[in-house]
Amino acid sequence: xxxxxxxxxxxxxxxxxxxxxxxxxxxxxxxxxxxxxxxxxxxxxxxxxxxxxxxxxxxxxxxxxxxxxxxxxxxxxxxxxxxxxxxxxxxxxxxxxxxxxxxxxxxxxxxx
Amino acid sequence: xxxxxxxxxxxxxxxxxxxxxxxxxxxxxxxxxxxxxxxxxxxxxxxxxxxxxxxxxxxxxxxxxxxxxxxxxxxxxxxxxxxxxxxxxxxxxxxxxxxxxxxxxxxxxxx
Numbered sequence: 001x002x003x004x005x006x007x008x009x010x011x012x013x014x015x016x017x018x019x020x021x022x023x024x025x026x027x028x029x030x031x032x033x034x035x036x037x038x039x040x041x042x043x044x045x046x047x048x049x050x051x052x053x054x055x056x057x058x059x060x061x062x063x064x065x066x067x068x069x070x071x072x073x074x075x076x077x078x079x080x081x082x083x084x085x086x087x088x089x090x091x092x093x094x095x096x097x098x099x100x101x102x103x104x105x106x107x108x109x110x111x112x
Numbered sequence: 113x114x115x116x117x118x119x120x121x122x123x124x125x126x127x128x129x130x131x132x133x134x135x136x137x138x139x140x141x142x143x144x145x146x147x148x149x150x151x152x153x154x155x156x157x158x159x160x161x162x163x164x165x166x167x168x169x170x171x172x173x174x175x176x177x178x179x180x181x182x183x184x185x186x187x188x189x190x191x192x193x194x195x196x197x198x199x200x201x202x203x204x205x206x207x208x209x210x211x212x213x214x215x216x217x218x219x220x221x222x223x
Contacts, residue, residue: 004155031209042116042215043156043201050208058210090155094209099144101211103155 002026004104006091012110013081021076021107023091031094032074033058033101034066036087043090049074050096081111114139114212118202122218131189133217135202138183140212142204145178145185150199150216159200160187192221 007022025032034046035058045058049068063085065077074093078085088108092101117136125131135145144163148156162169162178162185169176175188189196202214 033210035213040120040215043213045210045212048210092155096209099161099205099209100146100158101156103157106153106155 004091004093004102006089006104006107008107009105010108010110012112013078014112015082017081018077018079019081019109020078021089021091021109022073023075023104024073025091025093025102026072027093027095027102028071029093029102030071030096032068033092033094034064034074034076035090035092036060036085037090037106038087046076046089081109083111085109086111116140116202116204116212116214118200118214118217120215120217122220124220124222125192127192127194127221127223129192131192131196131219131221133187133200133202133219135185135187135214136183137204140183140204140206142206144205145176146203146205146211147174147176147185147187148201148203148213150201156201189219192219194221194223197221 004025033048035043047066049055052071091104094101115138146161147159150156160176173190177186199216199218201216203211
């Protein structure tokens with residue numbers, strides 16, 4: 001089992017460019033999450049998906065969109081990147097029964 | 113407003129001693145609380161879960177307590193080892209399978 005995988009590992013964007021961060025899990029989990037982690041701010045929830053076909057906003061959704069493509073995959077899209085979106089992005093999944101989240105290795109995004 | 117507070121100062125501790133971390137929260141009523149470990153450049157890893165009706169939970173050298181009256185959890189690492197050096201995150205359950213995370217507390221175990 002690979003667990004939770006994220007691509008890319010690192011990305012540099014210019015202000016205004018768009019990109020999609022990919023996340024996949026092979027644990028047959030129902031719930032998936034996108035967080036961002038900034039120095040001194042801790043992990044903040046951007047969007048989550050409680051099950052295939054549903055998505056909901058978290059604490060900091062502005063500037064982002066998500067797609068739950070199927071049970072395995074949950075992508076995060078930045079339509080027009082801003083320097084304030086420079087961060088480390090983590091995807092996580094949860095079975096819904098274990099009540100614990102499994103995190104991917106993260107994507108480091110730098111917006112110039 | 114809702115807050116989760118963990119000590120921002122790193123805890124430096126001698127190998128073999130017990131490290132104790134604190135997580136305080138306000139305006140949450142979590143059904144359970146979790147602790148995660150995060151190493152530099154990596155995603156958090158789940159360690160322990162404790163429910164609101166449990167006072168204490170143990171796993172190997174780790175112990176967690178949960179006091180819903182004080183709105184506080186304590187996380188202990190006994191017989192600490194240099195390999196325990198990491199940042200430890202407190203997380204509270206809220207809503208539908210969502211977690212709110214503290215900012216984390218770094219532990220440095222000195223050989």
